[in-house]
Amino acid sequence: MADAGLFHMAIPRAIGGGEIDLPTYVQVIEEIGKADASTGWCLNQGAIFGTYAARMPRAVARTIWADVPRAVVANTPAATARAIVVPGGYRVTSPPGGQGFSTGCRHASWVAAHAQITENGQIRMEGAAPEARYMFVPVAEAELLDTWHTRGMRGTGTHHFAVKDVFVPTERTVLSQTATLVEDAPLYRIPRTLLFASGDAAVAFGMSRTCLETFGELAGAKTPRAMPTLLREQPMVQMTVGQAEAALRSGRAFLYEAVREAWAASVNNVLALEHRANLRLATTHGIRLAAQIIDSLYNAAGATAAYEDNLIQRHFQDIHVITQHLQGRLAHYELIGRYWLGLKIDEARL
Incomplete structure (x- = not known):
């Protein structure tokens, strides 16, 4: 599927993706789901998370999704990691037990640690809420934890992952909830x-x-x-x-x-x-x-x-x-x- 470009079908054309229309996208996922639910689920999670590429500078998005062969990013929904502001970026550490529900992490090129930002010992706020960002970490710098022991959807490999004091440059992060569009489509x-x-x-x-x-x-x-x-x-x-x-x-x-x-x-x-x-x-x-x-x-x-x-x-x-x-x-x-x-x-x- 990666070789066929399916994981990149929702990524902006400007960085080499398909920028697919939603009705066609849903048809594609349905067809894959007919063959295997876990495979369709993995594809949907990886492809739609790729829409964050539309909210990042093109050059940075290319380094994540275009420059790495078969690039797929596995994410985690809850901002439970801690990212401490340091010169040029952040040092990111997962909570004890790691961050969960990272579908497809075993075939991913990157994991997106989801972190609240700490600056000068204080949680940095974005308006009335703590600032939360996705931190793109090469999968080789993360520990994949064997936690997905379920009755169904076993093939998704929705394990936990952990990072410990990993440096992530500022440009390789994105606001998880409020990032503005760079590619308006x-x-x-x-x-x-x-x-x-x-x-x-x-x-x-x-x-x-x-x-x-x-x-x-x-x-x-x-x-x-x-x-x-x-x-x-x-x-x-x-x-x-x-x-x-x-x-x-x-x-x-x-x-x-x-x-x-x-x-x-x-x-x-x-x-x-x-x-x-x-x-x-x-x-x-x-x-x-x-x-x-x-x-x-x-x-x-x-x-x-x-x-x-x-x-x-x-x-x-x-x-x-x-x-x-x-x-x-x-x-x-x-x-x-x-x-x-x-x-x-x-x-x-x-």
């Missing part, structure tokens, strides 16, 4: 959290389609114990498949509609809170629908789906890791409900 006007969410939902729908196809093969071959006919001949199974197909098609249509509308608004520089709320709802609902689809097929498959080497089992485990992720939180329904009811909301979640 439609993709980069859409909040990054919604770009991540769009890809995550696409992975979920991709694996749902494969799960349906896999179940169809099983239903045509398996006669359950104490039952007179193949699975596919049973009315309850037929209803399950019909409902799953309807849920998949409707949820996927909602996702792509929301993606297209947000993209068109961003192209015309009129992206509004309504577009963002719609995309948040479509992505969260998509992940949740995918879980319902896969659960229903898992239940219909019977004991066959209990074995580790069964693909439906893997889909079942994978989707129930995805639903635990920030992008799949049930609380997003409350957020959008508040928005549509005209109540005050935390717009940063959109």
